[in-house]
Amino acid sequence: MLRRGPSAHEAWPVSNATWTPSTWLSRPAGQQPDWPDAADLDRVLKTISTLPPLVFAGEARELTHQLGRVASGEAFLLQAGDCAESFDAFAADPIRDKLKIILQMAVALTYSAGVPVIKVGRIAGQFAKPRSSNTELIGDVELPSFRGHIVNDSGFTAASRTPDPDRLLSAYHQSASTLNLLRAFTKGGFADLSRVHAWNQEFVASSPSGKRYEELANEIDRALRFMEACGVDSSVESQLHEADLWTSHEALILGYEEALTRQDSLTGDWYDCSTHMPWIGERTRQIDGAHVEFMRGIGNPIGCKIGPTCTPDEAIEICEVLNPDRIPGRLTLTVRMGATKVEDGLRPILRAVTDAGHPVVWACDPMHGNTFTSESGHKTRHLEDILTEIGGFFAAHRAEGTWAGGVHIELTGDDVTECLGGSTEVLVADLDTRYETVCDPRLNGRQSLDLAFRVAELLRAGA
Numbered sequence: 392m393l394r395r396g397p398s399a400h401e402a403w404p405v406s407n408a409t410w411t412p413s414t415w416l417s418r419p420a421g422q423q424p425d426w427p428d429a430a431d432l433d434r435v436l437k438t439i440s441t442l443p444p445l446v447f448a449g450e451a452r453e454l455t456h457q458l459g460r461v462a463s464g465e466a467f468l469l470q471a472g473d474c475a476e477s478f479d480a481f482a483a484d485p486i487r488d489k490l491k492i493i494l495q496m497a498v499a500l501t502y503s504a505g506v507p508v509i510k511v512g513r514i515a516g517q518f519a520k521p522r523s524s525n526t527e528l529i530g531d532v533e534l535p536s537f538r539g540h541i542v543n544d545s546g547f548t549a550a551s552r553t554p555d556p557d558r559l560l561s562a563y564h565q566s567a568s569t570l571n572l573l574r575a576f577t578k579g580g581f582a583d584l585s586r587v588h589a590w591n592q593e594f595v596a597s598s599p600s601g602k603r604y605e606e607l608a609n610e611i612d613r614a615l616r617f618m619e620a621c622g623v624d625s626s627v628e629s630q631l632h633e634a635d636l637w638t639s640h641e642a643l644i645l646g647y648e649e650a651l652t653r654q655d656s657l658t659g660d661w662y663d664c665s666t667h668m669p670w671i672g673e674r675t676r677q678i679d680g681a682h683v684e685f686m687r688g689i690g691n692p693i694g695c696k697i698g699p700t701c702t703p704d705e706a707i708e709i710c711e712v713l714n715p716d717r718i719p720g721r722l723t724l725t726v727r728m729g730a731t732k733v734e735d736g737l738r739p740i741l742r743a744v745t746d747a748g749h750p751v752v753w754a755c756d757p758m759h760g761n762t763f764t765s766e767s768g769h770k771t772r773h774l775e776d777i778l779t780e781i782g783g784f785f786a787a788h789r790a791e792g793t794w795a796g797g798v799h800i801e802l803t804g805d806d807v808t809e810c811l812g813g814s815t816e817v818l819v820a821d822l823d824t825r826y827e828t829v830c831d832p833r834l835n836g837r838q839s840l841d842l843a844f845r846v847a848e849l850l851r852a853g854a
């Protein structure tokens with residue numbers, strides 16, 4: 392692995408004496424690209440380290456506070472977006488449509504379950520992908536694996552697959568414009584509750600869940616009119632007109648994350664300003680590894696995925712290293728065990744972490760443990776398996792008396808055919824129609840709304 396020279400950060404005082412933004416360099420770092428030219432990489436990282444932060448520390452602290460309410464059972468986390476964002480499909484419409492479906496899901500959850508929903512996108516930085524193998528072999532040609540557009544391109548040629556540091560800079564700029572558009576939409580009127588109908592795209596509205604959503608939207612209209620009639624001046628209630636959509640991505644390429652890690656002038660603490668909520672993937676959560684080392688020192692709220700091999704002791708160790716001060720909302724454990732394993736696999740972990748006194752946001756990633764290859768050769772998932780895993784996740788929490796705090800979903804606002812099932816069913820024969828994902832199969836808008844209504848029912852049943 393290539394190392395950067397000493398960074399300007401290192402001379403600065405840090406609150407944690409043994410941590411700096413570059414101490415991860417002394418630990419084994421999995422999933423890092425084999426950059427062809429160290430000097431070239433260094434040049435780009437130096438440039439990024441001088442560019443403005445994408446988010447600011449106060450926002451990260453506010454999100455920790457809101458997630459703290461999830462940890463104590465007073466709110467619900469909806470984390471959703473692409474498996475991997477694409478450099479090719481970068482335009483306003485897909486961002487707007489992704490926002491529409493996330494707002495629709497959030498409204499359905501808020502209205503049906505009666506708890507605040509913290510909305511976090513896998514967006515504005517979700518570019519890097521961990522891979523099971525460093526290389527891909529087709530016939531007798533072996534090339535570096537595709538690691539997401541922040542590293543290389545998916546085409547199977549040597550030129551496409553060679554890691555290119557300039558992509559780090561492109562990822563920064565695409566993240567900045569995506570975030571800018573999201574801020575404009577969510578604060579500029581698009582997320583206004585008087586616009587609930589406008590978020591229901593045509594292909595979603597015609598489905599059973601879309602019709603159910605229309606009824607719910609009508610009820611919200613009535614409730615707003617009722618409040619007006621009672622003399623409440625809704626124009627001054629900014630909560631009705633604006634929403635927060637926080638950003639998150641897997642913090643995989645550590646040089647990039649380090650270059651955007653800045654010291655907060657207010658508190659002196661370090662924040663990874665590439666996103667509000669970075670997370671550690673299942674493949675890079677080794678306690679002595681570079682990713683855990685990097686993440687333990689930043690002040691952001693952070694996530695860590697845990698899969699079926701995670702033991703209760705490991706889960707406690709993760710909590711102790713990543714959240715030694717036991718700050719509610721600091722750590723989200725995102726469980727991705729698979730539909731058949733989650734209920735029994737999660738219960739001992741819930742018990743152990745709770746007994747150890749660690750406040751945790753428990754989120755369910757029902758996507759990554761349920762991927763298979765269809766007869767047609769497509770990497771896919773079935774909505775029924777996804778819903779079964781969510782059901783098992785809620786059942787485990789019910790049995791242990793803990794709060795099923797949220798879901799983590801791969802979706803798109805587009806009418807794609809990548810996952811099977813749904814109330815307007817996608818069949819194996821349909822997969823080829825619109826299979827566009829850069830990486831894993833995503834729920835389309837209809838399937839996402841189906842899922843939101845199912846989660847709302849589970850939340851109501853638990854209340």
Ligand code: TRP
Nearest residue numbers: 494497498582584630631633634
């Ligand atoms: N501000 C509140 C919230 O974010 C209410 C709200 C406004 C809302 N627009 C929304 C909720 C869109 C969900 C979706 O919860």
Ligand code: MN
Nearest residue numbers: 474801830831
């Ligand atoms: Mn994925």
